[in-house]
Amino acid sequence: MNLLTETAAWLTNPAQWAGQFGIPNRLLEHILIASISLAIALVLALPAGLAVGHTGRGAAAAAGLANLGRSLPSLAVIAIAIPVTVLVDPVLGGTVLPTLVAMVVLAIPPILVNAYTGIAEVDRDLVESARGMGMREREILAGIELPIALPVVLGGIRSAAVQIVATATLGAIFGSGGLGRFLVDGLAQNDDGQVWGGVVLVAGLAIATEVALGLLERLARSPGLRTPGAGAVPQMAPPSPLRGA
Amino acid sequence: MIDWGWLAGHLDAIAYRTWQHVYLAALGVGIGFAISFVLALVAARYRILYPPISALAGILFTIPSLALFAALISITGFSVVTAEVPLVLYTLVILVRNIVAGLDAVPAEVVEAADGMGHSRRQRLWRVELPLALPLIVAGLRLATVSTIGLVTITATISDAFGGLGHFILDGYHLGYFLTEMYAGAVPSIVLALAADALFVRAQRRITPWARTRATEAAA
Numbered sequence: 001m002n003l004l005t006e007t008a009a010w011l012t013n014p015a016q017w018a019g020q021f022g023i024p025n026r027l028l029e030h031i032l033i034a035s036i037s038l039a040i041a042l043v044l045a046l047p048a049g050l051a052v053g054h055t056g057r058g059a060a061a062a063a064g065l066a067n068l069g070r071s072l073p074s075l076a077v078i079a080i081a082i083p084v085t086v087l088v089d090p091v092l093g094g095t096v097l098p099t100l101v102a103m104v105v106l107a108i109p110p111i112l113v114n115a116y117t118g119i120a121e122v123d124r125d126l127v128e129s130a131r132g133m134g135m136r137e138r139e140i141l142a143g144i145e146l147p148i149a150l151p152v153v154l155g156g157i158r159s160a161a162v163q164i165v166a167t168a169t170l171g172a173i174f175g176s177g178g179l180g181r182f183l184v185d186g187l188a189q190n191d192d193g194q195v196w197g198g199v200v201l202v203a204g205l206a207i208a209t210e211v212a213l214g215l216l217e218r219l220a221r222s223p224g225l226r227t228p229g230a231g232a233v234p235q236m237a238p239p240s241p242l243r244g245a
Numbered sequence: 246m247i248d249w250g251w252l253a254g255h256l257d258a259i260a261y262r263t264w265q266h267v268y269l270a271a272l273g274v275g276i277g278f279a280i281s282f283v284l285a286l287v288a289a290r291y292r293i294l295y296p297p298i299s300a301l302a303g304i305l306f307t308i309p310s311l312a313l314f315a316a317l318i319s320i321t322g323f324s325v326v327t328a329e330v331p332l333v334l335y336t337l338v339i340l341v342r343n344i345v346a347g348l349d350a351v352p353a354e355v356v357e358a359a360d361g362m363g364h365s366r367r368q369r370l371w372r373v374e375l376p377l378a379l380p381l382i383v384a385g386l387r388l389a390t391v392s393t394i395g396l397v398t399i400t401a402t403i404s405d406a407f408g409g410l411g412h413f414i415l416d417g418y419h420l421g422y423f424l425t426e427m428y429a430g431a432v433p434s435i436v437l438a439l440a441a442d443a444l445f446v447r448a449q450r451r452i453t454p455w456a457r458t459r460a461t462e463a464a465a
Contacts, residue, residue, distance in 0.1 A: 003319060070388075071438045073395035076431035079414045083246070083424060094422060166309035173311075173402065174418060183315040187402070192319040199312040206307045 003192060007200065010193030021181075023201065030178035030205065033171065034164045037100050041107035041160060046153075049115025053149070054141050062116055066109035074167050077102040078174065099171030106167055107160035114156025118149030150220040158213035165206045179205065248425040259413075259429055266409025266437060269400060270393045273329055277336030277389060284337070285344035286370075295345060302338035310335065310399050318403060328400040328407045335396060336389040343385025347378025380453045387445035394438045398430070410434040 010016060016023050052058045081101040086093035122145045130140045146153070172180030182198025185191075252259075288295035313331040321327045351374050359373040375382075401408025401415045408415065413430025417423040 067442070068439075071391050071395075071435075071442050073398045073411075073431075073434050073438055075395075075398040075401075075411050075414050076434045079417070079427040079431035080435075082422065082427070162307055166307070169309045169311040170399070173415065180309075180311060183311055184402075187315055187318065195315045195319060199308075199316045202312050203308040206309060207304065210307050 003196060006193035007196035010191075010197040011200065016197070026177060026179050026181055027201065027205070030165070030168055030180075030202075033096060033100065033176070033178055034103070034161070034168050037103035037168075038107060038157075038161055038164055040100070041104045041111055041164075042157070044104070045108045045111040046115055049112040049153075049156075050119055050141060050146070052112075053116035053119025054137070054145060056120065059116060059120070062112055066113045069105050069109040072105055074102040074106055074170060077105050078170065095174050096171055096176035099168065099174065099176055102170070103164045103167050106163050110156040110159045110163070112156075114159075115149075115153050118152030118156075119145045121152075122148045147222050150222070151217050154213065154217040154220050158210065158217060161213055162206055162210045165202075165209050169202055246424060247428065248423075251425050252429060255426075255429065259410075259433065262408075262410050262412055262430070263433055263437070265407075266394070266397050266411075266434065269325075269328060269332065269397045269407070269409055270390065270441075273332030273393045273397075274336055274386065274390050276329065277333045277393075278340055278386065280333065281337050281340030281344060285341045285348070288341065289345055289348045299338070299342060299345075302334075302341055305334045306338040310396050311402060314400060314403055323404040323406065325407075327403050328397075332393050332396055332400075336393060339389045339392065340385045343381050343388070344378065347381030347385075348374055350381060351377045380449065383445065383449050383452060387442065387449070390441050390445065391438050394434070394441055398434055410437070 011023075019025070049062065052062045078098040078101070081098035082094060084093075085097035085101065088097060119141070126144055126148070127140055130144045135143065168178050169180030169183060171178055172184040179198055179202040182194050182201065186194030186196075186198055284298055288298050310331055313334070314327060317327040317330055321330070355373060355377065356369065359369040364373065397409045398411025398414060399408075401411035405412060405416070410430040410433050413426045414434075415430075417426030417428075417430065420426065
């Protein structure tokens with residue numbers, strides 16, 4: 001049997017589509033793990049990035065932090081985190097929690113960098129005139145800077161989300177759930193159909209995430225800036241930046 | 246918590262795995278750069294080809310590395326090819342986009358001046374455009390190298406023969422969370438990634454003293 005038919009056979013086997021170890025449940029686990037870590041990363045990085053972009057203070061520190069976060073190999077972060085996470089929960093601390101830590105570390109740099117560069121690159125004349133009109137700093141950030149910078153900010157969130165979806169597979173090596181299970185179990189059982197079925201599913205989810213959030217980014221572009229060639233939107237969003245997985 | 250005796254007994258193994266880590270990463274970035282360089286020159290010359298090349302590299306980049314390594318095992322077996330193909334593929338998106346961006350950043354007046362001086366297309370490329378694109382090219386190499394050093398750890402999932410320092414992380418885990426060994430892989434691999442990053446920052450400054458600020462911005 002060749003690879004294609006094996007994969008098709010595995011994917012279409014009804015047994016794969018039910019139960020705790022079935023595709024729907026693994027997909028749900030994957031999305032759940034990815035969403036939780038994205039939420040944590042957003043809480044940690046987004047307000048900080050917006051503040052740095054608005055005030056211009058701490059840009060060097062944010063860039064340094066982002067660069068450090070990008071340099072850390074995810075597998076190494078998982079290993080380093082284990083002694084700490086087992087203190088939180090003896091069972092989950094050895095499986096899903098360290099992966100969660102690695103995903104948060106991975107997601108912070110793109111969210112942080114895009115948030116602050118997006119805001120910082122908003123035309124300063126606009127900000128000054130808003131200030132002249134008597135808007136408060138908070139209003140300027142929420143009403144002027146954020147809408148203009150939104151596509152760039154969302155671009156950072158998109159690449160963070162895609163990287164998280166990809167990295168969540170690593171958790172399976174350490175016994176956590178998600179779609180990575182099919183890859184790890186398939187390899188262990190020498191089951192090519194399962195490995196390739198897992199590859200199709202996880203690559204599909206990653207690409208779907210990229211496409212869906214890319215669409216959202218396009219919708220978020222303010223109609224006033226949607227004219228072709230409008231230079232107000234900086235092309236800062238690193239195309240599909242670094243990923244540790 | 247740390248078993249110093251184990252560390253002392255495994256210095257040779259750690260040295261070997263460190264060397265393997267550097268070797269696997271250098272091979273991946275080297276081949277990736279050669280391919281990207283050609284692709285970027287083609288894309289810069291025939292503009293219409295850039296969107297499809299960039300999009301294809303971007304899609305490849307989206308596929309999780311663990312999935313790509315696992316998938317290749319059933320095709321290329323437990324060989325170095327299985328380890329290197331994904332490493333090379335992941336560098337393409339970073340390097341092609343940075344090389345093209347570097348060439349695009351060359352001011353039109355400079356290109357025109359080169360033409361006016363009678364440079365042929367080839368002379369203009371090698372003597373004018375590429376030297377001016379160098380800061381962005383080196384910034385791309387920096388990103389690609391650091392990312393590849395991280396990805397090499399995951400080649401440990403292919404077999405014990407690969408993984409560089411990542412081998413210790415997986416082996417320690419399989420021994421029932423033997424932290425000493427896991428840390429013996431994790432800590433040096435982080436040091437390696439940070440060292441490579443620092444090395445490229447220095448190289449950027451040395452190669453392009455005139456572009457000190459531009460190069461660091463491009464890498465951010």
